[in-house]
Amino acid sequence: MNAVIIAVITMxxxxxxxxxxxxxxxxxxxxxGLSAGMGITEAIDIFADGLGANAEVALSYAMLGAFAVAISRTGLPDLMVKAALKIVGKNGETKRKSLSKVFIILVVLILASFSQNVIPVHIAIVPILIPPLLKVFNELFIDRRAMATVLTFGLKAPYILIPAGFGFMFHEIVQESMAESGLPIEMDMIPIAMLLPVAGMVFGLGVALFVTYRKPRTYENKEITDVTEKDQSHFSYDLKSVTFSLIAIIAVLIAQFVTGSMILSALIGLIILYASRSLHISHSEGLMNEGIKMMAFIGFVMIAAGGFAAVIQETGHVEPLVQTVVEWVDGSQALAALLMLIVGLIITMGIGSSFSTVPIIATLFVPLAASLGFSPMATIALIGTASALGDAGSPASDSTLGTTSGLNADGQHHHIWDTCVPTFIHFNIPLIAFGWLAAMIL
Incomplete structure (x- = not known):
């Protein structure tokens, strides 16, 4: 068998x-590597040499994680949640429950979306935002499976489409991985290529809210668990800390577009927070440790994925595999695109991170897409969609794990059946359909 297939299946x-x-x-x-005739020492050396390919990305994750923790300690996320609670009413008391239901869904969707690009705190927003709102959900009889799709959409779609915050990192990984695989692209091509696949996610979200989970569902008003209460870190805030946290966020966004460096951007944001005394410099060590801990999983997987991709490339079996697939699909772009998306779904479901999937599938998809005559834009759509597939619905994904951590704060939300299955059905199926359509059109 082909060494690439053996490696991927084993993984x-x-x-x-x-x-x-x-x-x-x-x-x-x-x-x-062994199946391709390498010695074990040679395979390990190649793997080790490839680890540095994604080291910058891993450091970017650590820095952005530290910035996320810093922003949370200024009290800005708490202020946003308290404002939301004040508007909707802590007990959901209203004569127009339908209007309140729509409003609370919009609040959660907007704040979750902001956590990826505008205020890049990622899944850290969930334990702050969701537990205080659970009783509101109960009063309005909101199906938490619907909220799981709303949260997962907010934690996922914005970074796929918008090149800011975590979106900047995702787009940068796509650009660099494709360039290393032989297809240089401009970063501004990625949002255009991903517009249709994200529209598929919007469609899936609409189906979940207006069809699948629109009926009322009853939950008990239970207290949240001790673990969740411990995880909810509420920090005091004042006008100064909130003001400088907003200034830091704006500075980070501007620095991203000017310098193209997430590491430098996050550092600038941290310097502003420390220089303004919104945070004490003595807390920097603990803050960095928390940030690294929050993002360590994806960072280490990204580093290991670089080593995996290096071995795959050195086997020399990528080109024969590409030729075999081209012959098997008989030059059919439609069939090839569908198979590529399904492969992306399987790989991402296994890894649990769309960010970490990109370097692996780019190694396979770039030469395959070129052999089948796909345009660069279509190739971007295939790689971006294939890597995003499975992030929703994967039991190991931070998007689904973060969502469950908030919705299950009172022990009434099942990770697999109430988060993974609903998000898999409503996002992965539309992503395959709309990603395939994008590859055919672009």
Whole structure:
């Protein structure tokens, strides 16, 4: 068998068998290298050499994680949540429950979306935002499966489409991975290519809210668990800290577009917060540790994915695999695009991170897309969509894990059946359909 197929299948089987994805990537790379005739020492050396490819991304995650923790400590997210609670009413008391239901869904959607690009705190927003709103959901008889789709959409769609905050990092990874695989692109091409796939997610969200989960669902008014209460870190805030946190956020966004560096941008944001004394410099060590801890999983998976991709490329089996697939699909772009998206779904479901999937599938998809005559824009749509597939619905994804952590604060929300299954159905299916359509049109 082809060494690339053996490596990918090994990695997937191990990941789906609950083996940590970093170990799965290492073992998969070694098995692939050995099946291609490499010695184990040679395979390990190649894997080690490839680790540096995504080191900058991993550091970017650590810095952005630290900035996210810093912003949360200024009290800005708490202020936003309290403002939302004040508007909707802490007990959901209203004669127009339908209007209140629409409003609270919009509040959650907007704040979750802001957490990716505008105020890049990622999943850290969930334990701050959701537990205080659970009783409001109960009073309005909101199906938490609907809220799971709303949260997952907000944690996912914005970074796929908008090149700011975590979106800047995702687009940068796509650009660099495609360039390393032989297809240089401009970053401003990515939002255009991903517009239709994200429209598919909007469609899926609409189906979840207006069709699948529109009926009222009853929950008990239980107190949240001690663990969740412990995780909810409420920090005192004043006009100064909130003002400078907003200034820091604006500075980070501007710096991203001017310098193109997430590391420098996050550093500028942290300097503003420390220089303004919104945060004490003595807290910097703990803040960095928390930020690294929050983002460590994706960062380490990204580093390991670079080593895996390096071994895959060195096997020399990518080109034969591409030629075999081209012959098998008989030159059909439609069939090839569908198969590529399904492969992306399987890989991302196994890894649990769309960011970490990009370097792996770019290695396979760029030469395959070129052999089948796909345009650069269509190739971007295929890679971006294929990597995003499975992030929603994967039990190991931070988007689904973060969503469940908030909605299950009182023990009434199941991770698999109430988060993973609803998000898998309503986002992955439309992403395949609309991503395939984008590849055909672009």
């Amino acid at each position: 997937l089987i191990l990941s789906l068998s609950k083996v940590h994805v970093v170990l799965a990537l290492l073992i998969g790379a070694l098995v692939g």
